[in-house]
Amino acid sequence: MTSSPTVPAFTLVRPQGALLDPPPLYAELRATQPISRVSLWEGQLSPWLVTRWEDARTVLGSPAFSTDPTHPGAPSFRKDTPQGRRGFFVGHDDPVHAMMRRTLTREFMVKRINELRPAIARLTDELLTGLTEQNGPVDLVEHFALPLPSLVICELLGVPYEDHAFFQEHSKAIVDFNATAQKAAQALASLSAYLLALVETKRAKPGNDLITRLAMRADEGVITDQDAADLGAFLLLAGHETTANMISLSTVTLLSHPDQIPHILGGEEQVAGAVEELLRYLSIVHGGLRRTAVEDVTIDGVTIRAGEGVIIPVHVANRDPEFFTAPDDLDLGRANARQHLAFGYGIHQCLGQPLARAELQIVLPEIFRRLPELKIAVPMDEIAFKQDTVVYGVVELPVTW
16 A cells, blocks of 8 residues: 555654654654554555554554564565564464474573573673773773673573674674665575574584574474574574663663662662663664554554554653653653563563563663763764664764763
8 A cells, every 4th residue: 555645754763852752753643643654665555553552552462463574564674575584483473483482482581591690790890891991982882782782692592702793793784774675684694594503513512502402402303403593593683782772772861861870770679670661761672563464453443454564663652641651751760661562562572571681780780880970972962873773772872981
């Protein structure tokens, strides 16, 4: 379906002076037309945009909506997106989604992630020590926010850290909206091939890591070697890109709201609540969660027909004043912050959220304990934000202390 001239274009771009907030268009639509059409691919498609928290949760929790990007009306990030391999299970419906997710569930249980906390704390300390030994200003992204989750996911998967530059380069191409579909596909194929070779390596020389256990599952016939490689590639991509951006963007946010920093330095419960509010306030997957209706569904008086696409911009739903009081204010003591949709909702809710929470709960307090005089070394309007990528963040963050 092509859009009419009255249908606004879906946009990621935020104006200067409001770079921590969703584009103002969406607040207007949420107030006047909470379920409305937007234009995608220069008017070639007009999916629905769902902007209220309650409606967003309804769509994300409903089996009437598919994540499969091969549906004709699917509002994919790129036009003509092929369905990914089974290991990239976020783009599959059940039963493939359920089977692949079940293969990883034990790896991300809170108990397993808690076993990683000492390693996360050690890596945080080592990187911050290295940071403080340099003369400022120093780019917090390059020297801390990016390597920390890379080191953690390497530790979890059993990937040699000396190869981290390889997967950072390829993951950047995959999430960049400006990259061609061919470049993104090539990057994904290279990442998958690397992991396929690592599965063979771990089979010959097992370790106490996730890739070894995936190789064992392949030996049992539960999954294939290609599945094991693709699951690893998916986790490498998802496990460092999101958390790296969340660390740097959270730091910008806290330095912009210095009155809130004491919350991040409180006890364990207070820190956990502060992290949930940062997740709500920032909701960095700003390209929106994408779905396609597989049957007619009526939500809040609007009928979405089978075959029509839906975009759920969670960063907009998490600013819904009907659910969150003063939603545009950062309140690290907010009582209902954990009810945000930053990790999605329903059966496709982010599997790695216990790991993301653990990293943020350890990293953010330690930054401000170790660097109490931390400052951004340039004016805010000189910081380049990632406006055209799936995951929002900053390109560089020069800091002094």
